[in-house]
Amino acid sequence: MTHIYIDADACPVKQETYNVALRYGLQVTLVANSRMRTPPYSWLKLIVVDDQFDAADNWIVENIAENDIVISGDIQLAARCLKKGASALGTTGNEFTDSNIGNALASRELLAGLRESGAIMGGPAQFQKKDRSRFLQNLDKIIQRIRQASGNFHPEHRLRA
Numbered sequence: 772m773t774h775i776y777i778d779a780d781a782c783p784v785k786q787e788t789y790n791v792a793l794r795y796g797l798q799v800t801l802v803a804n805s806r807m808r809t810p811p812y813s814w815l816k817l818i819v820v821d822d823q824f825d826a827a828d829n830w831i832v833e834n835i836a837e838n839d840i841v842i843s844g845d846i847q848l849a850a851r852c853l854k855k856g857a858s859a860l861g862t863t864g865n866e867f868t869d870s871n872i873g874n875a876l877a878s879r880e881l882l883a884g885l886r887e888s889g890a891i892m893g894g895p896a897q898f899q900k901k902d903r904s905r906f907l908q909n910l911d912k913i914i915q916r917i918r919q920a921s922g923n924f925h926p927e928h929r930l931r932a
Contacts, residue, residue: 774799774835777802779802791914798814801815818830843861
């Protein structure tokens, strides 16, 4: 069964993910470098890893399986997850796929170089309402695609909040 993993430290769409998981009857694991408040759902788990560089990313990659979904704004983590057969969705709703991950990684490196040289300042654009909407739409599409491919297209098993 599909499991959703969230790279949780700076994720702005945790509540949206909980709502979708509840609707589809999916388990969710938050992975973070520090403790955080979470709703008391039996299907929601928080894993706190040490604060070493990439500790949360490494934990996610070691624990995901094919047909799982990873929510993260980290393009490098997304690339690692795709190699394991998982789906990867950015926090702004852009799905990472085998066909677009190379360009995403190249763009990331280019922008990092330009920021380092001072040619551009600042980071990504502010999170907006349209990002939240795109996220919800694409998370739903990914779940439907995985269910259809696995033949598990029966009515959802509802979880309790």
